Amino acid sequence: MKLKSFILGASLAALAAGSGWAEGVKVGMITTLSGGGAGLGIDARDGFMLAVGQSGRDDIEVVIEDDQRKPDVAVQLADKMIQSDKVDVLTGIIWSNLAMAVVPGAVAQGKFYLSVNAAPSALAGKGCNPNYFSVAYQNDNLHEAAGAYLTSAGYKKPFILAPNYPAGKDSLTGVKRFYTGELAGEVYTKLGQTDYAAEIAQIRASGADSVFFFLPGGMGISFMKQYADSGVDLPVVGPAFSFDQGILQAVGEAAMGVKNTSQWSKDIDNAANKAFVESFLAEYGRLPSLYAAQGFDTANLMISAMEKADISDADAFRAALKAADFASVRGDFTFASNNHPIQDIYVREVIKEGDVYTNKIVGVALEDRSNAYVDECKM
C-alpha cells in the first residue's frame, strides 16, 4: 500500500518515537472479505491498514485472512494464526457469533484480541478477559442511545423491531434500558427476512408515534425501501448500521431524514478525524464508513501501546492498551474497567451532499457512555 499524503495524528507521534523497539508485533486479522457481508470486513481492514501505513513503522506485520462469515472457518484461521503464524494480536472480526467462537479460545492462549466491531454482552460481562479489548463499543451502546433519543425527543409510543436472534434481542433490551415508556408494539422478524409488508402493516395499525428498528445488512435496506413506499411517515430511529456510508447509497432517498445513533461520524470535529476522512478518501477513493473508522482506531490503539511497551512483556503491553493513549477519531476515548469504551454516542441525520447520501451530527444521545455489564465483569 502506498500513501499519497502523510498527515497528522498518531502517525507523527509514532515517527517521533522512532524505531527503538527491537521486536515488532505480528497481527492476525480475521475478517469477512468474501460473500454477503464482505463490505464491512473490507472497510475495517482498509481502515486498519491505513493507520498501519501512516505510522511508518516497519515492525508491524499483518496477516489477513477471510473468514467467509463462517464461525468454523474463523476458528480454524485463529488456530492457524496462533499455531503457525505465531501472531501476538488478533483482530478484525465483524460478527458477534464469530467473535464468540474465536475470542474465548484466543485469549485463553494468552493472545491479545482487539475488536474492530463485534462486542457481544457475554464478552463484556461474565466472560470478560484482561486480554480482550473492544475498541468499537459494547453491542448494546447504539441501541441504548436510540432509546435515550426516543426519550429525549419526547416520543410516547414507539414501535420497535429487530431480528429474532441474540443480537436482535440485545438490541431491543438496550432500547428499553433507556426508554421506559409505553411501546406501541415489539416485533421480532426472521433473520434474513426480505419482505416487511406484514410488519409495516402492523406499525400502521398500532397507533405508534415513531419506529425503532435494528435490521443489519440487506434486511435494513429492504425495510427502509418498503417503509418509505408504505405511506407510513412516522419518524424512524435506528442504530448506525443501516445508515452507514457503505450501505446508505443502496437505501437511497428512502433514508433521508432518518435519525440514527453512532459513536462516530465523519463530521466529528477534531483534527484526527478530519485527517482520517481525507486520507481515507484519498487512499481508497470512497468515504470511510463506521467500520473503517473502527479499524483505524484499533490500529492506532495498538500502535500507541507499542510505543510504550514491548509485546513480549504482556503485562506492560496490556497496561499500555488500557491507557488508550491515542488520538481517537471519536475524540475523547477511555476504557471502562471491563475494557470496553467510555465515549459519547451521537445522533446523526441522513442528508444528501451533492449526489452522495451521508450523515451529519444533530446531537449527543449519551455522554460518556460506558456499558451495562461493567459490574458483572470480574478480572
Added chain:
Amino acid sequence: MTDPVLDVRGISKSFGGLKASDAIDLDLRPGEIHALIGPNGAGKSTLIAQIAGGLAPDSGAVHFAGRDVTALSTAARARLGLARTFQISMLAMEYTVLQNAMLGALGHRGGVFRFVRSVMRDHDLVARAEAALEQVGLQDFRAFRTAELSHGQRRQLEVAVALTLDPKAFVMDEPMAGLGAEGSQQLVGVLDRLRQQAPILLVEHDMDAVFALADRISVLVYGRIIASGTVEDIRNDPEVRRAYLGEEA
C-alpha cells in the same frame, strides 16, 4: 384334481371408464403351465399386477397357497412363494450374476438386517444361488457383471432369481420377448423342466412357445377371458380365431 395353487376369483379393475379387468376368473394348478394370451391392450399387464401385487382390484380376490392375498403387498406375496419375472429385465445391473441370484436367496431366507458378516461368505446362500444358476445354465457366468450379459442371458437370470425364492408358483411376464429363435428354444427347454418344480402362469406373445409349453391356455380380450382350455380347444375355438388369432395370422 388337486386344489389350485393360485386362484383368481372375479377380479375387476377400471381406469376411468375403461374396464381393464372384467370379472376375471383364472387358476393355476400344480405341475402345469397355464398360458395367458391376448392382443396388445387386452389388460394382461394389469392382471399380472393384481396377481403379483402393486395394484389392488376394485372387486374380487386373489388366493394363493390357500390364503387370500388380495390385501398383501408385492413383497409379502413374494415371501409366500409367488415368484415373478418381469417383462423388462429388473436386475441389479451393477452386480454380478451370482450376486443377483443371491438377492433372491437372501430375500427368501430372510436375515437381511445383518450388518457385519460378509454375505459372500454365507455358504448356504451362495450354494442356493449357484444351484439356481446351474438350473438355467448360467453357472459359467457367475462372476460376470449383469450389464455384460446378453439379452437372452438376462432372461435366464430373471428365471434363476425367481428359482431361488423356492417358489410355489411362477408368474412370468413375456419371458421370450426380444429373444431370437435360438434363445427362445433354450428358454422353452428351461421352462419345460421347471413346471415339475412349480406351476407357471405364463404371459406370452410368442405363439410357438405357448403351443409348445402350455397345458392350458386362457385368452384375454378387452379385459375379459373369452376362452379357456387345452391347446387344441383354443386352436379350434371360433371366437378366439376371430378375435385374436385371426388378427395375428
Added chain:
Amino acid sequence: MKRETLLNAAILLLLLALPLWASVADEPFLITLTTRAVILAIAGIGLNFALGFGGLVSLGHAAFFGLGGYAMGILAFHAQNYTPMMEWPLLIEGTKSMPVIWLVAIVTGALAALVIGALSLRTAGVYFIMITLAFGQMFYYFAISWPAYGGEDGLSIYVRNSFPGLNTMDPIQFFAVCYAVLLIVLFGTWRAARSPFGLMLGAARQNPDRVQAVGQVPYRLYLTAFTISGAITGLAGALFADLNRFVSPSMLSWQTSGEIMVFVILGGVGRVFGPVAGAALFILLEHTLGGLSEFWHIYLGAILLGVVLFAKGGLYGLIAGREVAHD
C-alpha cells in the same frame, strides 16, 4: 481392484504421516487442518451410506451434523457452567466426557434421521432432495431463534472435552482420537457394505422393484440406511464441534449439506474410502485456492463443475477405474 486398495492405503497413511511429521516439525496448524479433514471425512462417510449405498440424495445432512454438534455443545455447556440440563422428571447433568457425548450425538443423529427419513422416504427423486433440504432449513431456523443455547451466536466451550487418559487440548492427541474414530467408522462401513444388508440395499438403489419381487421392502432398507447415515454424521458433528470448541447454527445451514455432498462426489460416490479422499482434497483446495484470490469460490466452483461433467466417479473413478467393486 488392486489399485483401489493401494489408493485406500496411501490416503490413510498420508493422513497419519502428515500430522506426525507436523508434530516433529512443530507445525501444529497442519495437525489441526488434518484433523479437520479427518472429521469431515467421517461426515462424508455418513452421507455416503445413504447417498452412495442407498442412492438417497439427501441435501439435509447438515441437520444431523449440526445436531451432533449441539449434542456436544449443550452437554459441555451445562457441565462447564455446573447447571443441570434437566431436573424434572429426572435429573440429567451435563458432561465433558467424549465417549458419553459421542453416544448422545450418535443417538440424536439416528433419531432425527429416523423421523426425517420416515417422512421424507414416502417420496423419491427430486421430492426427496427438496424435502430433506427443507427439513434441514427447519432445524437451522429453529437453532437461530431458540435463545437458550446462544441462538445465532452459538455456544463456546472453553476447554475441549476429555477422553480418558489423553490430553485432548494437545493437537496431536486429539488428532489421534479422531483418526481412531475414522478407522472404526471406515471398518464398520466396509463390513456393512459387504453384509447381507449392504447387498440388499445396493439392489434397492439399483432396482427397487427387484427387491420387492424377492420379498423385501425397499422402504425399510432405505430408512435403516438413512438412520445409520444420520448416526455417523451426528458423530462427526460432535467431533467437529470439539475441534472448534464451538457450535453454531451455521453447522446446520444448507451450504454445509452441500459441502458434505461435495466431499462424497469429489472422492467417488459409493466407495467406502471415497469421502476420505474427497474431504482431504476439499481441505487442500480450500487452503491453496483461498490463498490465491479473494474470489476463490469461482475456482472451487469451476473445479467442481469439471469433476461432475468430466470426471464422473471422482478421484477414485480417475485413479481406480469406473467400476465399483462389490466383492
Added chain:
Amino acid sequence: MSSLLLIEQALNGLQFGVMLFLIAAGLTLIFGVMGLINLAHGSLYMVGAFAAAGVSALTGSFLLALVASLAAAAMAGVVIEMTVIRRLYDRDHLDQVLATFALILIFSEGTRYLFGSFPLFLDKPEWLSGTVTLPLGIEYSLYRLTLIGVGLALAAGLFWMIARTRVGIRIRAGENDREMIGALGVNISRLYTLVFALGAALAGFAGALVGAIQSVQIGMGEPVLILAFVVIVIGGIGSIKGAFIGAILVGLTDTLGRFLLPQLFALFMNPSEATSVGSSLASMSIYLLMAGVLLFRPKGLFGEA
C-alpha cells in the same frame, strides 16, 4: 386486531406468493420438461436484479431496467444451458445438484467480482410510488398492488401460452414423452434452450421487480430458491398450476404466520416472550406446512400420483 389489518396482511401474503410463483414457475417448468433440478435458479434471480440495478443507475429508467433484467437473465440462462446444463439432462439428480451448486458459487463470486461487495441501489419509479386507497379504506402501497397485478397477468399469460400456443403444446408433449416430440420433428435441443431461457427470464424479472423494494445483494437468490423449492414440492413438481397454488399458500402462510402467531402466544404468555416464541414458530411455519402436505400427498397437491 381489526379485520382491515387482516385483509391488508392477506394482500401482502398474496403479493409475496405471486412473486414466488414467478420464480417457482421456471423451476417447475424446467423440471417438468427436462427433468432437471436447478439449484442455480436463485442465481438467475440475482442476475436479473443486478442487471436492473446496473441499467437503472446508467439510464435512470425503470422500464429499461426491467427489460435489462429479462434480457440479462435469459442470456445467462441460454449461456449456462448451452455450456453446462445441456450435459446434465441425461445425468442423475445427484450430478445435477452438484453441478448447479457449483454454478451458484461461480455466479455469486462472479457477480461480486463485477459489482463489488456492497448492496446496489434500485428503486421503483416515481409513478409507482406512494399509496392508493382501496375499498373499505385500506391504504395500500401502489407498487405492491402493481406487483400483484403484473404477477397475476404473467401467470395468466403463462397458462395461456402452455394451453394454447404451439410452443406450449411442445412443452406439454415434452413433459409426457421426450422421444415422441423428437419423432414429431421438433428440435428438442432448441426447445430445451428456449424453456430454460423462459424460466431464467421469469426469475430474473422477479428479481428486478422485488429488488426495487428490497436489497440488491450477493446471495439474495438462495433464500428465495429454497422457498421456491418448498412451493413446488407443495404444488407437485412439474405442475404450473401446482406452483401457483403452492406459491399463494406459502405466501399467505408465511405472512399471516408472522403476524398472527405472536398474537396467539400473547394470549397466554408475556408479550416479550410471546413475540419471541411466536416468531420462532413462524419462521418454521412453511416447512411445517410442507411436511403436512406431504404426509397426505407425497407427490404434492397436483403431482402425478
